[in-house]
Structure formats: structure tokens, C-alpha cells
Amino acid sequence: MADEAPFQFLHNELIQYISKSAQNGETENGRNITKLETMGFRVGQGLIERLTKDTTRFKDELDIMKFICKDFWTCLFKKQIDNLRTNHQGIYVLQDNKFRLLSQLSAGKQYLEHAPKYLAFTCGLVRGALSNLGVKSIVTAEVSVMPACKFQVMIQKM
Amino acid sequence: MSRQSNRTTDSKKMNSELFTLTYGALVTQLCKDYENDEEVNKQLDKMGYNIGVRLIEDFLARSSIGRCQDFRETADVIAKVAFKMYLGTTPSVTNWSPAGDEFSLILENNPLVDFVELPDNHSTLIYSNLLCGVLRGALEMVQMAVDVRFAQDTLRGDNVTEIRMKFIKRIEENLPAGDE
Numbered sequence: 001m002a003d004e005a006p007f008q009f010l011h012n013e014l015i016q017y018i019s020k021s022a023q024n025g026e027t028e029n030g031r032n033i034t035k036l037e038t039m040g041f042r043v044g045q046g047l048i049e050r051l052t053k054d055t056t057r058f059k060d061e062l063d064i065m066k067f068i069c070k071d072f073w074t075c076l077f078k079k080q081i082d083n084l085r086t087n088h089q090g091i092y093v094l095q096d097n098k099f100r101l102l103s104q105l106s107a108g109k110q111y112l113e114h115a116p117k118y119l120a121f122t123c124g125l126v127r128g129a130l131s132n133l134g135v136k137s138i139v140t141a142e143v144s145v146m147p148a149c150k151f152q153v154m155i156q157k158m
Numbered sequence: 159m160s161r162q163s164n165r166t167t168d169s170k171k172m173n174s175e176l177f178t179l180t181y182g183a184l185v186t187q188l189c190k191d192y193e194n195d196e197e198v199n200k201q202l203d204k205m206g207y208n209i210g211v212r213l214i215e216d217f218l219a220r221s222s223i224g225r226c227q228d229f230r231e232t233a234d235v236i237a238k239v240a241f242k243m244y245l246g247t248t249p250s251v252t253n254w255s256p257a258g259d260e261f262s263l264i265l266e267n268n269p270l271v272d273f274v275e276l277p278d279n280h281s282t283l284i285y286s287n288l289l290c291g292v293l294r295g296a297l298e299m300v301q302m303a304v305d306v307r308f309a310q311d312t313l314r315g316d317n318v319t320e321i322r323m324k325f326i327k328r329i330e331e332n333l334p335a336g337d338e
Contacts, residue, residue, distance in 0.1 A: 003246075007176055009212060013208055014180070017184075021191065075176070
């Protein structure tokens, strides 16, 4: 399938569904985000398995992060991460200046309060992918002006 | 950079896997949230409907296809253009009713079920029921009320996957009250 529209629409429905089940008083906001993140985690695990089946072994952590920024991101969103930064102590910041799942939402500060919902699934994707590459991590995201967004990956030492 | 060459993967294929796996995660979540399969089927159909009413706009804008003259043309467009565009597969159109108001889409390979096995305790789950909702929602936006359901499903042991579509009626375009 060469088309990304089905995924985008499905992703929107996912968010709708999860946040609606919250309105019925089942869970508070934080738990929803967790639910989305968990779903992403599982999908990320599956994807990375498929994606790396013919690749050579990674040299180190940085090599893995580069793979995430280039190949993994290209597969997900048809573009690479625009900027990768690290403090060489296990914290990486991945910046995407035009994040696909936000780009149709707004170009500015409008709807900023809704942005977290649209990022949780992707955070999970990254965490799941890393987890199957043997890297335990915490992934969070922040947005100041849409559609740019930063994902912060904190590697947990085993 | 030198290693880039042996890391080429078919990105188109990959993208469909993202969709397939995400859909799987959704169905799994629904099965956790609802007690019985019927409820899950209903929810999938509802979500599909929501997608369909939006997807049709994307489809019309990109395919430059105009109004269909009859239901046969509609069937052709769905199978040959829409399914191909969004799911990368072309179902065959068969089993026309004599009146020409009912037909079947036979899916050779259903991308939604690529990595799926149904456990025994979900025998009444219609895994790909989202598709029915999508078709119904999309056609409703072009003034066609259609009944869509799965008649056969390979996941449940049938030889093929068959979606049965039945034309119900043309939805009249009625002007909002007070509009001249």
C-alpha cells in the first residue's frame, strides 16, 4: 500500500475512541495517553522486527538511534528526523520539523492542548522499536509550535 | 553511510504493515474493552463509518472520478480504484443479483489480516468489520444507502473473503429548511 491516508484516518479514530471511553468516566486523562502509548509500543515492536530482518548488526547505541531517525522514521512517515541531538549520557532528542500526524491539525499554537494525544502513539512506536533492539527507554514528546515536535528518548541503564 | 545500501527495505510494503499492525492493536484493545464479539463488531463498524465519510473526500479529490451512472459502475470504481489506492489490492466483482442491486467483492488477500490468527474464543468476531463501515460511510456521502456485510472470511475457515454489498436506495438531496 503506497498510501498513508488509511493509517492517518485510523490513527484519528483510535484517538477518538480512547478519549471517548475516558469521557464515560472510566479513566482519567493520563491513563488514556498510556493506553495509546501501549498500543504504539506493541506496533513498534512488530515493525522493527520486520524492518531489521535483513540488516547488519548495530555497532552501538548511537548506531541504533541513527537507524531509528533514518530508516524507521522514513518507513513510518516518509521522511527522516530533521535533527538528532544527544548529551552522550543516554539522552537523545529527535526533532521533526513537520511531524506528519500534526501537520494537518494546525500550523501554530491553535489546538496546542490537543497535541499530546496525537503524539502518544508515536512515542510508543519508538519505545517499542528500541525495546526490541535491546534498549530500554522512556520516550516523551513535546510541542511548542505545531507541526514541529521533539521526542526525547531517555535510555534506562540495565 | 556506507552501510546504507544493505538497509534498503520496501518502504511501501512497510507502510502497509504499520497500518495492519495498528489495526491489530485496535482490535485487541476493543476485545479487552468489550465483553462480547458483537459489541466489538459494532464498534469497528462505527469507526469504519467515521473513516468512510472522510475518506470519500480524499478519494474524490485525488481520483478525479465523477458521479457513477449505475451500481455496476460503482462496483467497478470501488474494486479497481478505491481498494487499489488505499489497500493495494484489487478484489474481483462477482455474484450479481438479477436486478443488479447486489454484488460481492472477493478479496484474494486482505491486507488487514496479514499477521492474524483468531483464537477459538472469538469465533463470532468479524475481524475486518471496519471495512464494511468504511464502504457504507463513503457511499452514504455520495447519496447511496448501501448494506455491507461479510459473507465469508478466510480467518473463520472459509476459502475466500467475501464482502456482500446491497443497494438500498438513493438518498435524496434535501435542502435545509428555509433555504430557497
